[in-house]
Amino acid sequence: MIGIAQLASYIPEGFESNFDKKTRFGIDDAFIRDKLGIDRVSRMAAGDEPSDLCVRAFRALQQKCQADIGKVDCLVVCTQNPDGNGIPHTSAVVHGKLAAQDACAAFDIGLGCSGYVSALSIVTAFMAANGLKNGxxxxxxxxxxxIDPSDKNTVLLFGDGATVTLLQPVGAGAQWVPTKFLFGTRGAQGDAINNRSGQLQMNGRAVFNFSATIVPTQIRALLEGENLTVDKVDRFLLHQGSKFIIDTLAARLGLPPEKVPNNLAAHGNTVSSSIPLLLEQVVSDAGIQTLVLSGFGVGLSWASAVLKRA
Amino acid sequence: MDSLKSEVAKLVEQTCKVPPIGPNDYSKLLKAMGIDSLDAASLFLAVMERYAVEVPDEQIEHLNSIDSIAAYIEARRT
Structure with missing residues (x-):
């Protein structure tokens, strides 16, 4: 069985303060702090590519553990904003920049906010099926x-960042293993988050309605299927869309606030990076044994998983 | 209709976490009660779930008070 050995991340130093946008968008401090929960959104440097963010996340991983790029046999990037126009795939660019070995699978996964959970299933299954050891x-x-800088619906929310998760077999590094995944897609409502015009467009109300109704249903099904109750789960790591949606989901699921962390304030909604950024904060806490992850957004799609300490 | 308005007022109090709303407030604009766009999204989801009525995006700007929301529900609920 393949599981998570370690995680690391990179958040760019550049940022835009939402407090500087109060007049432009007619918002106040209370809206920024209590509803968005986002003081500022991180911004990658001009000239940086997504692959550069990945490389810096990997350098952070090397600071934490003996991650040997020479042994990596599977390298996957989850993104919908690839280097250049997507050819070659960003994972191959990262492979080149890290000078990984030739005997290494590299592919991209094109998902947004639900991406980390789905990708975790795809990559762990791919590695197990093919006897790979270091992903x-x-x-x-x-x-x-x-992002359109004049679009209040998006410019206050989304920040840049990257994460890397080291995946290894149980007994050879893995500390956490996924025990169950559930997935969902509602393509007929995909227009609610789109990039057809070259700029992100989001129907905030449609995304809110979708998230507030679909996600609790899936999490309840996940718990029931795994014979879990809320009190047996140490943390619910929900996609960090905004404080408002996190609070809404916690209330609809009856979750104690202390089990639903958020880390939006300093960088905003980092799309598929939001869940691994939370995960990075909790995996080394010895008191935590069981986690529920749930990502939701572009597609519209949603995916949830249970992780247990190996 | 008065009891429906009272129900809607309670729904607004609960979903938007605003102080108690009396009959004199039913014609007030939601915005004037401190209800922002996110609260409104939450409120209209609660309306749809409770009364089994659709509230399309194009209707939202017209549903800006307890009076107008109650009238909208009354005209559509079965």
């Missing part, structure tokens, strides 16, 4: 490339 799952989806 790197990157997330890097810098929405700053496609």
């Amino acid at each position: 790197l799952l990157f997330t890097a989806d810098p929405y700053s490339r496609i």
Whole structure:
């Protein structure tokens, strides 16, 4: 069985303060702090590519553990904002920049906010099926490339960042293993988050309605299927869309606030990086044994999983 | 209709976490009660779930008070 050995991340130093946008968008401090929960949104440097964010996340991983790029046999990037126009795939670019070995699978996964959970299933299953031992799952989806600076619906929310998850077999590094996944897609409502015009467009109300109704249903089904109750789960790591949606989901599921962390304030909604950024904060806490992850957004799609300490 | 308005007022109090709303407030604009766009999204989801009525995006700007929301529900609920 393949599981998570370690995680690391990179958040660019550049940012835009939402407090500087109060007059432009007619919002106040209370809306920024209590509803968005986002003081500022991170912005990658001009000239950086998503692959550069991945490389920096990997350098952070090397600071934490003995991650040997020479042994990596699977390298995956989850993004919908790839380097260039997507050819070659960003995972191959990262492979080249890290000078990984030739005997290494590299492919991209094109999903947004539900991406990390789905990618975790895809990559762990792919590695297990093919006897691979050292996988790197990157997330890097810098929405700053496609955001319209005058669009209140998006420019206050999305920040840039990247994460990397080191995946290894149980007994050879894995500390956490996924025990169950559930997936969903509602393509007929995909227009609610789109990039047809070259700029991100989001129908906030449609996304809210979808998230507030679909996600609790899936999480309840996940718990029931795994014979879990809320009190047996140590943390619910929900996609960090906004404080408002996190609070709404916690209330609809009856979750104690202390079990539903959020880390939006300093960088915003980092799309597929939001869940691994939370995960990075909790995996080394010895008191935590069981986690529920749930990502939801572009597609519209949603995916949830249970992780247990190996 | 008065009881429906009272129900809607309670729904607004619960979903938007605003102080108690009396009959004199039913014609007030939601915005004037401190209800922002996110609260409104939450409120209209609650209306749809409770009364089994659709509230399309194009109707939202017209549903800006307890009076107008109650009238909208009354005209559509079965």
